[in-house]
Amino acid sequence: MRILGIDPGSRITGFGVIEQAGFHVEYVSCGVIKSTPDFTFPDRLKEIYDGICEVLETYQPDSAAIENVFVAKNPNSALKLGQARGVLMLAVRQYQIDLSEYSAKAVKQAVVGYGQADKYQIQQAVRALLKLSSTPSQDAADALAIAMCCSNHLAVSQVSL
Amino acid sequence: MRILGIDPGSRITGFGVIEQAGFHVEYVSCGVIKSTPDFTFPDRLKEIYDGICEVLETYQPDSAAIENVFVAKNPNSALKLGQARGVLMLAVRQYQIDLSEYSAKAVKQAVVGYGQADKYQIQQAVRALLKLSSTPSQDAADALAIAMCCSNHLAVSQVSL
Numbered sequence: 001m002r003i004l005g006i007d008p009g010s011r012i013t014g015f016g017v018i019e020q021a022g023f024h025v026e027y028v029s030c031g032v033i034k035s036t037p038d039f040t041f042p043d044r045l046k047e048i049y050d051g052i053c054e055v056l057e058t059y060q061p062d063s064a065a066i067e068n069v070f071v072a073k074n075p076n077s078a079l080k081l082g083q084a085r086g087v088l089m090l091a092v093r094q095y096q097i098d099l100s101e102y103s104a105k106a107v108k109q110a111v112v113g114y115g116q117a118d119k120y121q122i123q124q125a126v127r128a129l130l131k132l133s134s135t136p137s138q139d140a141a142d143a144l145a146i147a148m149c150c151s152n153h154l155a156v157s158q159v160s161l
Numbered sequence: 162m163r164i165l166g167i168d169p170g171s172r173i174t175g176f177g178v179i180e181q182a183g184f185h186v187e188y189v190s191c192g193v194i195k196s197t198p199d200f201t202f203p204d205r206l207k208e209i210y211d212g213i214c215e216v217l218e219t220y221q222p223d224s225a226a227i228e229n230v231f232v233a234k235n236p237n238s239a240l241k242l243g244q245a246r247g248v249l250m251l252a253v254r255q256y257q258i259d260l261s262e263y264s265a266k267a268v269k270q271a272v273v274g275y276g277q278a279d280k281y282q283i284q285q286a287v288r289a290l291l292k293l294s295s296t297p298s299q300d301a302a303d304a305l306a307i308a309m310c311c312s313n314h315l316a317v318s319q320v321s322l
Binding site for chain 2: 040041042043045046049069074075076078079080081082083084085086087089090092093094099
């Protein structure tokens with residue numbers, strides 16, 4: 001079972017791919033999709049959309065997960081983030097992959113065991129849990145953490161079947 | 162010059178198409194794209210995206226305009242609206258059509274001559290200006306008003322060239 005985690009952002013979108021077998025997870029890949037600040041917003045949305053399509057095409061995940069955002073600073077940043085999130089969700093849907101949503105708190109609890117963990121703690125936990133030789137960037141680490149949160153939920157639901 | 166106006170919404174997206182020649186405008190079509198409330202949000206985004214692609218395919222506009230939203234009730238509704246807006250902007254960009262953005266105030270001023278006009282006044286103004294035999298729905302009328310606002314700006318910029 002291959003899981004794609006997505007940490008949406010209008011400037012930087014993180015992605016992380018893991019392979020899950022029961023409670024065992026293995027790292028596959030991670031990275032970021034950056035949009036060009038000088039571009040118009042429609043052009044930037046196309047960069048984000050094309051970027052995630054390439055990731056979906058390359059890694060062919062069976063399932064995807066995205067962070068559920070409730071805490072935007074203001075309606076204007078929520079709108080921008082929503083626009084990026086919209087094209088990411090559309091791409092996942094077009095590839096006919098199930099998309100789960102998890103709160104930031106659930107993601108932090110899944111990897112650090114503590115819902116208020118900071119970005120650095122997430123990076124270190126992801127590195128340790130996936131036995132990585134180097135620390136992924138914050139956005140890529142967040143995306144891997146989202147994938148791992150999804151993996152935990154799938155593993156638990158498989159056991160309870 | 163054919164102009165498509167878009168009034169974005171996660172439940173109902175209005176669209177309106179007009180033909181512009183200088184300061185003269187003519188009605189072509191209008192309608193709404195509805196997303197199914199029972200569907201998952203990715204499915205609803207796909208409905209909105211597929212709907213606007215069909216409109217773009219059918220009417221082949223030369224230019225498009227969308228309302229610039231600054232006044233969402235709260236970050237959560239801004240996020241939902243942003244997601245719908247994102248897939249609409251992506252579709253327009255994929256068809257390589259220029260997209261302009263206008264504030265609600267500018268749109269109201271363009272058709273009613275008054276930035277605080279209500280929905281009913283917009284419906285009546287659009288009906289009168291485009292010589293329609295019936296009153297379009299609120300969302301379709303808003304979309305036509307956005308297209309007319311864009312048309313005004315294009316006409317003025319053509320004159321000043």
